[in-house]
Structure formats: C-alpha cells, structure tokens
Amino acid sequence: MKGLFLHCGANIVEDYQQIIDAVTPQETDTHKPLPHHIFIDMVKNHFGDTMTITEENHSLSHEGARYFGLMKVERKGIITPDYSCVLGLRNSHDKKFPAALVAGSSVFVCDNLSFSGEEKAQRRHTRFMMRDLKGVISRCFARLNDHWGFQAKRFDAYKDFQLGDKEASHLLLRAFEAGACRSNDIKGIWNQWNTPNHPEFQDRNAWSLFNAFTENLKGNLNALPKRTDALHGILDIHCEVVNECI
Template identity: 50%
Template sequence: MNQLIEPPRVRRMPNLMLHCGAHTVDMEDVAGVTTPRTTSTWTPIPHAQLIQTVQRALGAAGLRIGTQAHSLSHEGQRYFGLMEINGGRTNEDYCWVLGLRNSHDKTFPAGIVAGASVFVCDNLSFSGEVKFARKHTRYIVRDLPLLTGRSIGQLMSKWTHQDRRIAAYKEASLDDVTAHDLIIRATDVGVCSNRLIPSVLGEWREPRHEAFQPRNAWSLFNAFTESLKEGSLAELPKRTEALHGLMDSQVGLGLN
C-alpha cells in the first residue's frame, strides 16, 4: 500500500454519527482492512486506495482538503468517509464536503457525492446524485483515476450551485403555516418518517442554535438536518437530496 501524500489532519467530525454498527476510525485502521481476493467477475479495491485516488484528484484540481473523518462497519467490509474541501471562496457558516463510500461485500459500488457541512451545528447535507459510482468490475483499478478526476470537475460546478442555493434559502422568509406544511410534505417525498416530525417541529419552533432564529428556509432546512443527523449516514444522501428538491421548489430555485 502506498503511503498517503501529505495527509491532512484527521479529527472526529460530529456529523459522522453512524448507527448499525459503524464506528469512526483512523486512517491507519482503514489501511489495515484486508481486501478480498479478486474473482473473474469482481475486483474489489482497498478502501485506502479510493481515498488516495480522490485526494490526488482534488489536489490536481487546486482544491485543499481540510479535516477528514473515516468510518467502517460490518467488520471493515463497508467504508464511508467525509472530507472538508477548501476552494477559492471562504464561507463563514458552512463548508463544502465530499462523501466517499466503498464496500468489500458487494453492497454498493465505490462512489463519491458532494455536500455541505454547517459549522455551527455540524449538520450535513448532500446535493445532487452520486457523481461517481463505479462497480467493482475487471478494469476498476485502471479506470479509477480518470473517472475520479472527471467527477471532481463536475463536483466543483455542483458546489457553486450549492452556494447559490444556500443564499436563496437565507433570503426566503417562511411563516409557521408554510413551515408546518413543508414538514408534512417532506414525509411524502421521503425526507423523513412521521416519527421525526416532532423533532423537526421542535427545532423549527425553538432552534437550539442562534444562527437559525431567523424565520427563513435556511432555518427550516437546518431543522431537518439537525434531526436527520441522528440517523444512518448511508441514508442521508437520498434524504437530503429529497429535502433540497422540496426546498428548492419552495424558494423558486431551479438548479441543474
């Protein structure tokens, strides 16, 4: 295994709270996971190799990695990680985030997805579909660097859209009636279950963070993500993507 090039500092990020047996680990633990043998139809890749490939692609794109968090579950067979990404612009209340996943038990392909993390509460949300998802087939090792590089380029555009989106949320005022309606509609589009409605309502009515006191779409969005972060991170991408769709429609924002 090649040594990581100038590894960024790693800390336990509060938004990497996994259930179902997952736990946060150091990079050394990730590198120590044994990769299963290749078969005629299946070529698993080491979790650490995916991380290294993404790090190199980010560096080549002029992006700098901030803090990282890594997690393993199912006796190391499944990996999920987060990287804070620093680009040319600096935002005061949130940062760009890259999510990584890989499996050795054929559960899901290797992939990356873009998102944002809010500083004040460490809420995490993903935006858009998984931009790179590669099955563990014969030529994955050969194709991985090229596919990853292309995906990072696409994600840079996605993050620019995310900046516009968050600005629109902050400018869109909401009253209680509209907020309550959106909370109910969120259950219809798969953002959350009925069980989470009281939690989201509580975060909207009495935000635990002063930054979300304004009655706007950004505050409601974070009421959702504050409640969702107690669930499985594996489910978070599709839930927050659905949440973005609901909120985008509410504020009249059309993003590709």
C-alpha cells in the first residue's frame, strides 16, 4: 500500500539508501545539522511493544537538504475502523525548519491526512540539539496514546454533528480566516462537500466537511500540519469537542 505517497511530493525515495547517503553539511558553532537517517532512527528507537509501524514513506527535496517522512502506526489491541494513526517527520539541513515529529491520522478510504498541534515535538539545529532532542521525542511518545485516544473522540464527534449547506459554508469561511486553507482552495473544498470523491462522505456532517478539506489539501505535506491543526481548532469549537488531556 502506497497511499502515503500522495502527500510526499515528487521526490519519493524508493531506496532508503538515498536517505543514508544524503549529504549532511559541516556543523558550525551555531548550526548543528542532523543527518536525516539519524533522526529517523531516533524516532524508531522509541517504538516499544505497544506500537508497530505498518507503512513508512520518505521523500527528499532541495538536493537532499529537506526530508519529509510518514509512518502509519498500529497500536496493540486498538482498532480504528476508518482511519489509521500516523506520525509525520521532517528535518532540514538548510535551516528552513527544525527537526520535528507530529501526530496525526490517515483516513483509509482516501488516505486523507491530518495533523494536530496538540502533540508534536521539535528542536532547532543549535547547540545541544542531540542532547535535547532525545528527551523531546521521549516526552512526545509518552503522550501519544492519550493523543490518539482523544483523536478517536474528536472524529466520533465530527461524525455525530449534522451540518447543512449554510452552516458548512460558514465554517469554510471561518477556516479560511484561521489559515486552514487558501483562497484558491475554497472552490475545491466546496466541490468536495457537494460532490465528494468518496461515497463515505456523502453524509451531511462535520466529518464529511473535514474530509472535504483534507481531500483538497493533498500533496502539500509542508503546509498540512499547520492547516489541519487550524481546521481542528475551528471544528472542535463548533462540535464542542474538549481535550481533557491538555
């Protein structure tokens, strides 16, 4: 299954050796670049007996200076019928963004991705990065089960919240104002709401509207975490979803 490829962009890595061979620049007094494969290994080393990676995909851009990765995660004894848990990773050698890990989901029927800023870990490439990053990742993993438990509650609330066209259009405008989409995304999102690509989203509820957004946002993994986090903020308030773990 290669559904996560839809989000990684054009420079998909078919051979993991390309990640290992990506050139890491020399460090300076203020910039401590982290090899992409070392960051991936640091994340994988935190998986224990309760979580398993079932799929992973990786991409490189800007001549190997920027890395994006996605991992589908299965949790022991927990089954989610219509989506999977996902971890998103990114790292850069050109100071574009810090090494970061964020939790999210992927809907089975369409591979629509979303991320939530409630559970993320990141560290800039500065002095003591290696010392600090291990602790940052450990703390993130310690909270993942709580986060994904809330994610299930959130999605159930979206499915139970019925929406008419007027209410959906109002939420679309609010989401645009919050930065969940761009002005040139609005038409595509509205088309997905009215005539979804997948029959599973024909129900007139917040879950279908949510997937209208994520269907339209495919292919821009760099912007996806920020935009879907903003979208969750709008829909959580409207559907009265409260994260008691925060």
